[in-house]
Amino acid sequence: MLLLSVACCCGLPLWWFQPISSQYPASATLPDQIDSMRLRQDESSRTAAEELKSQVREANLLAEDTFAGIYSTSDGKRVTLFGSTGLRFSPESDAKAELDRLAGDYALKESVAVDTGVRGRHERCAVGRADGDSVVVCVSADHGSLTTGVFTRLSVDDSGRLLNDLRQRVVVPKS
DSSP: OHHHHHIIIIIHHHHHHHHHHHHSSEEEOOOSEETTEEEOOSHHHHHHHHHHHHHHHHHOTTOSEEEEEEEEOTTSOEEEEEEEESOOSOHHHHHHHHHHHHHHHHTOOOOEEEOOSSTTOEEEEEEEEETTEEEEEEEEEOSSEEEEEEEESOOHHHHHHHHHHHHHHHEEEOO
16 A cells, blocks of 8 residues: 555656656757758748747747748758747647647648657647648647648658657757
């Protein structure tokens, strides 16, 4: 009975707190190149990225940091990546709220959940339109960050996997 009491008293809070402690605090750095994608450095891309950072800051007033960048491949695929770092207590509802915030900008259809395989990280993707092109918008949120990717010429499944890969390279827990 004593072991059961200790397990319930100490084990459950530790189990609940583990994702928070492993995901927060976090920092984000956009590398110049990720696999075949290069960060676009032209004036219009930098201006668009700064505008995205400003929008993210307005939507997340308590964010510790914001980031945004536009990547492209030699075959014309484009990935826009933006988000924020900071403590989040409800990542699942934060991911849904971010898609709701972006629904008007991208004419998003119903979102679907994407399995991340990581406890405490929630991801959702939705199909939409931007500048006349079909896009997939995916949002990944955990207890230390919220990352959004806008993908051209990719399926929902491929976009979800790519956002998960990009997020792991861009957002890192601080030690």
